[in-house]
Amino acid sequence: MLTIDRTIRPGRVQEKAIPSESACDRMVAVLCSQYGGPQVVSVGDLPRPVPGPDEIRVRVMASPITVGDRRIRSLDFPQGMKTLGRVAMGWRRLRNPVLGTVFTGQIDAVGKNVRAWRAGDAVFGRDGRGMGCHAAYKLVNSLGAIAPIPAGLSFEGAAALPFGGLTAMHFLRSAQLRPGERLLINGASGTCGAAALQLAVAAGSPVTAVCSGRKLAWARQLGATNVVDYTASNFTQLPDQFDVIFDTVGNHCVADMLRVLKPGGRLVPQRGRQRAVVGQPASAPAARPARHCRADAAGLDGVVLLQFE
Numbered sequence: 001m002l003t004i005d006r007t008i009r010p011g012r013v014q015e016k017a018i019p020s021e022s023a024c025d026r027m028v029a030v031l032c033s034q035y036g037g038p039q040v041v042s043v044g045d046l047p048r049p050v051p052g053p054d055e056i057r058v059r060v061m062a063s064p065i066t067v068g069d070r071r072i073r074s075l076d077f078p079q080g081m082k083t084l085g086r087v088a089m090g091w092r093r094l095r096n097p098v099l100g101t102v103f104t105g106q107i108d109a110v111g112k113n114v115r116a117w118r119a120g121d122a123v124f125g126r127d128g129r130g131m132g133c134h135a136a137y138k139l140v141n142s143l144g145a146i147a148p149i150p151a152g153l154s155f156e157g158a159a160a161l162p163f164g165g166l167t168a169m170h171f172l173r174s175a176q177l178r179p180g181e182r183l184l185i186n187g188a189s190g191t192c193g194a195a196a197l198q199l200a201v202a203a204g205s206p207v208t209a210v211c212s213g214r215k216l217a218w219a220r221q222l223g224a225t226n227v228v229d230y231t232a233s234n235f236t237q238l239p240d241q242f243d244v245i246f247d248t249v250g251n252h253c254v255a256d257m258l259r260v261l262k263p264g265g266r267l268v269p270q271r272g273r274q275r276a277v278v279g280q281p282a283s284a285p286a287a288r289p290a291r292h293c294r295a296d297a298a299g300l301d302g303v304v305l306l307q308f309e
């Protein structure tokens with residue numbers, strides 16, 4: 001997690017500029033100069049962005065370093081996707097050298113058309129395509145995936161929600177999970193899996209959580225009905241059957257996972273080559289393909305509602 005030491009909490013503004021921000025048209029940023037390991041990352045400065053008519057500028061307080069950032073930085077994409085990745089993000093190095101898709105902070109400037117937000121609002125959200133959140137200031141489309149930080153939640157706490165929360169929400173919706181349906185989550189202790197676990201429990205589904213032995217107790221605390229230690233057993237050999245399997249790991253082949261899927265059940269693979277919702281058998285409800293999470297404000301509101309009310 002990157003936090004910028006501004007010594008303020010949501011709702012209580014105490015501006016305290018960090019030294020290199022004193023030139024007001026510059027900002028501190030974490031720069032990723034080329035593709036590679038963590039050594040390609042350095043701290044530098046960039047022009048401070050100016051909001052367009054429909055944009056807001058967020059003074060960033062905390063931003064997580066996600067598995068997505070690591071994969072982009074190191075060009076770690078599935079077979080055949082590397083070339084596409086380079087075309088999309090820059091051939092030799094990232095076109096936008098600032099990683100980070102999740103932001104929390106305080107709005108410090110708004111574009112002339114923006115009515116929904118005011119300077120001083122404490123907000124959080126996700127900008128999956130734009131990146132650029134590992135910097136002191138981030139421009140965000142005012143209609144994007146952005147929400148007020150719920151009362152009592154710190155900037156760091158809010159920063160932990162959008163990546164896993166929105167991804168889990170997107171994939172669970174794709175699976176059309178209904179209350180009472182049995183869900184198995186492979187990778188239930190990860191960022192996306194732990195969010196899916198809490199969202200599904202809040203929505204009334206009994207959840208079987210697959211994770212390492214040291215995290216079983218935590219998965220139970222989050223609401224799992226059953227837990228499976230992947231170091232001791234293989235969930236595809238369970239006698240149980242599930243309505244939905246949410247796979248965030250990709251370490252079992254589809255055929256094996258279908259063995260523990262009920263007739264009419266849905267398998268939602270989140271990574272690797274298995275990128276669509278697979279129904280079994282053909283009578284399964286039509287499910288939308290779930291390739292990438294598209295972050296939106298409705299999803300963010302849903303995550304907040306289910307986890308904080």
Ligand SMILES: NC(=O)c1ccc[n+]([C@@H]2O[C@H](COP(=O)([O-])OP(=O)(O)OC[C@H]3O[C@@H](n4cnc5c(N)ncnc54)[C@H](OP(=O)(O)O)[C@@H]3O)[C@@H](O)[C@H]2O)c1
Pocket residue numbers: 066067068071163164167186187188189190191192193210211212213215230248249251270271291292293
């Ligand atoms: N398509 C999209 O839009 C999208 C969006 C976000 C993420 N993703 C992808 O989804 C994947 C998961 O992301 P994440 O942020 O949740 O990752 P993460 O936080 O690193 O979590 C990984 C999870 O996998 C578990 N795990 C590791 N080996 C396992 C095994 N052999 N069997 C079962 N579980 C195992 C870990 O369990 P322990 O910690 O208990 O060992 C942990 O719960 C990543 O590949 C990411 O790129 C895709």
